[in-house]
Amino acid sequence: MPPIISVKQLSKTYASGFHALKHIDLDIHQGEIFALLGPNGAGKTTLISIICGIVNPSEGTVLADGHDVVRDYRSARSKIGLVPQELTTDAFETVWNTVSFSRGLFGKSANPAHVEKVLKELSLWNKKDSRLMTLSGGMKRRVMIAKALSHEPQILFLDEPTAGVDVELRRDMWAMVRALRDTGVTIILTTHYIDEAEEMADRIGVINKGELILVENKAELMNKLGRKQLALQLQNPLQGIPAALSDYPLELSADGQQLVYTFDAQSEHTGIDALLRRLGEAGIDFKDLKTSQSSLEDIFVDLVRERA
Amino acid sequence: MNIYAIRAIYLFEMARTWRTLLQSIVSPVISTSLYFVVFGAAIGAHMTAIDGVSYGAYIVPGLVMLSLLTQSISNASFGIYFPKFVGTIYEILSAPVSAFEIVAGYVGAAASKSIILGLIILITARLFVTFEIAHPLWMLTFLVLTALTFSLFGFIIGIWADNFEKLQLVPLLIVTPLTFLGGSFYSIHMLPPFWQKVTLFNPVVYLISGFRWSFYGVSDVSLSISVGMTLVFLSACLTLVWWIFRSGYRLKT
Numbered sequence: 001m002p003p004i005i006s007v008k009q010l011s012k013t014y015a016s017g018f019h020a021l022k023h024i025d026l027d028i029h030q031g032e033i034f035a036l037l038g039p040n041g042a043g044k045t046t047l048i049s050i051i052c053g054i055v056n057p058s059e060g061t062v063l064a065d066g067h068d069v070v071r072d073y074r075s076a077r078s079k080i081g082l083v084p085q086e087l088t089t090d091a092f093e094t095v096w097n098t099v100s101f102s103r104g105l106f107g108k109s110a111n112p113a114h115v116e117k118v119l120k121e122l123s124l125w126n127k128k129d130s131r132l133m134t135l136s137g138g139m140k141r142r143v144m145i146a147k148a149l150s151h152e153p154q155i156l157f158l159d160e161p162t163a164g165v166d167v168e169l170r171r172d173m174w175a176m177v178r179a180l181r182d183t184g185v186t187i188i189l190t191t192h193y194i195d196e197a198e199e200m201a202d203r204i205g206v207i208n209k210g211e212l213i214l215v216e217n218k219a220e221l222m223n224k225l226g227r228k229q230l231a232l233q234l235q236n237p238l239q240g241i242p243a244a245l246s247d248y249p250l251e252l253s254a255d256g257q258q259l260v261y262t263f264d265a266q267s268e269h270t271g272i273d274a275l276l277r278r279l280g281e282a283g284i285d286f287k288d289l290k291t292s293q294s295s296l297e298d299i300f301v302d303l304v305r306e307r308a
Numbered sequence: 309m310n311i312y313a314i315r316a317i318y319l320f321e322m323a324r325t326w327r328t329l330l331q332s333i334v335s336p337v338i339s340t341s342l343y344f345v346v347f348g349a350a351i352g353a354h355m356t357a358i359d360g361v362s363y364g365a366y367i368v369p370g371l372v373m374l375s376l377l378t379q380s381i382s383n384a385s386f387g388i389y390f391p392k393f394v395g396t397i398y399e400i401l402s403a404p405v406s407a408f409e410i411v412a413g414y415v416g417a418a419a420s421k422s423i424i425l426g427l428i429i430l431i432t433a434r435l436f437v438t439f440e441i442a443h444p445l446w447m448l449t450f451l452v453l454t455a456l457t458f459s460l461f462g463f464i465i466g467i468w469a470d471n472f473e474k475l476q477l478v479p480l481l482i483v484t485p486l487t488f489l490g491g492s493f494y495s496i497h498m499l500p501p502f503w504q505k506v507t508l509f510n511p512v513v514y515l516i517s518g519f520r521w522s523f524y525g526v527s528d529v530s531l532s533i534s535v536g537m538t539l540v541f542l543s544a545c546l547t548l549v550w551w552i553f554r555s556g557y558r559l560k561t
Contacts, residue, residue, distance in 0.1 A: 054402055078404040092324075092327055
């Protein structure tokens with residue numbers, strides 16, 4: 001199946017001379033949840049804005065469902081829904097009117113049943129006649145999602161969907177994103193919350209300083225780059241790391257009860273067997289052991305730091 | 309053609325009119341009524357007829373034009389400036405709509421509003437002075453052409469403006485003087501010969517002259533020149549709007 005979004009050699013230089021994007025190549029597959037991860041100012045929003053038609057690219061092409069987003073913008077854009085980062089809504093319109101307006105704007109005939117369904121799914125139904133300015137920030141965020149879903153898009157962009165959102169709404173939003181994916185909608189979200197990407201995404205792209213550093217399945221990414229730690233609960237506390245073990249990267253906890261060994265899960269020789277033998281030889285007994293994988297956050301921080 | 313989008317933008321803009329009814333319709337009607345009370349009834353009673361038309365009646369077309377121009381500009385400029393200001397423009401830019409459809413929605417709504425307003429002012433004027441409309445079809449043609457042209461002009465200002473000051477600047481510093489000096493309250497033949505020539509560079513002269521001709525059959529410049537100049541200005545605005553969308557000027561970075 002061809003990718004639903006295909007970005008080729010995309011670059012953007014703003015009038016100020018700032019290179020926001022540098023030769024980005026990216027394919028998004030139909031029906032996946034793709035997380036674009038990167039620090040502030042990395043180029044996430046610029047990339048989304050070009051795909052959605054808000055910013056003109058300097059170089060390169062983007063195809064959405066096979067349609068060039070510049071030359072064939074009508075077909076491309078009608079497939080796409082966008083929830084931007086900023087909470088920008090009209091003040092005086094009602095929820096119902098603003099969502100219906102979006103549907104019309106995207107060239108769809110009025111369909112009150114669909115608008116009703118969207119509003120109900122987002123717990124906005126009892127607010128449908130409220131003016132937007134009377135709504136809380138969280139409710140406005142829901143309205144913006146409702147606007148993006150009003151025209152039944154196949155591709156949904158969520159730019160920092162959970163920035164400044166409370167825990168409940170965040171959980172609702174994640175549930176909604178999964179439900180949408182189950183109906184076949186492709187979802188691209190940007191975030192700088194790593195736990196969000198970890199929780200939600202099928203694939204993750206890391207962008208930093210306008211460059212796409214890496215694109216990987218989440219599981220593979222964590223496998224491939226993840227460091228593992230082996231923690232040993234000792235039978236008897238140690239005063240310090242014995243000299244016999246000094247050539248291992250070991251850390252001793254403050255109370256001397258736990259010894260932590262960090263290793264690369266990718267490597268052929270993790271060194272665990274040798275370490276355990278050496279511990280036995282040194283007469284250090286342990287009562288429990290566990291391994292843990294580093295989080296995406298650790299991977300991400302490593303990556304961005306490496307390139308800095 | 310995305311008819312649904314034109315309809316959505318048009319209805320959205322018209323809804324804004326009804327929401328701000330006092331500002332949109334009532335206040336121009338009140339200010340025009342004041343003009344009629346002062347210039348038409350109080351001062352006009354002491355003025356001699358111009359070109360055989362009583363002064364009160366003579367200023368009716370000029371006053372309608374005055375409101376038509378200022379309201380077309382302010383409606384259209386605010387209509388497109390505000391989404392830029394609050395950021396809701398993202399939705400228009402990301403929607404499958406062409407430049408023509410965006411302009412048709414915004415300018416169509418602004419022009420409709422001005423035309424309705426112009427007709428309301430005409431009816432209001434009728435309460436103060438007696439006048440006949442000799443060429444009603446021409447009157448409507450000028451009304452529609454002027455409303456369209458100046459709504460386009462307002463749309464351009466709304467896109468060009470990046471703060472509220474600029475939004476007010478052009479209407480205040482250029483359009484209002486041009487309208488007052490364009491023969492709203494007098495015939496340009498009443499000016500000294502030198503200023504008669506200068507005044508011919510004022511596009512508003514042609515609009516008011518043609519519009520007044522449709523009422524009383526008298527004009528400062530010939531009808532064909534009036535129509536011609538209106539169309540020239542309309543084409544100039546269309547060309548500018550076309551360039552704005554082509555280049556993404558002040559809309560897309």
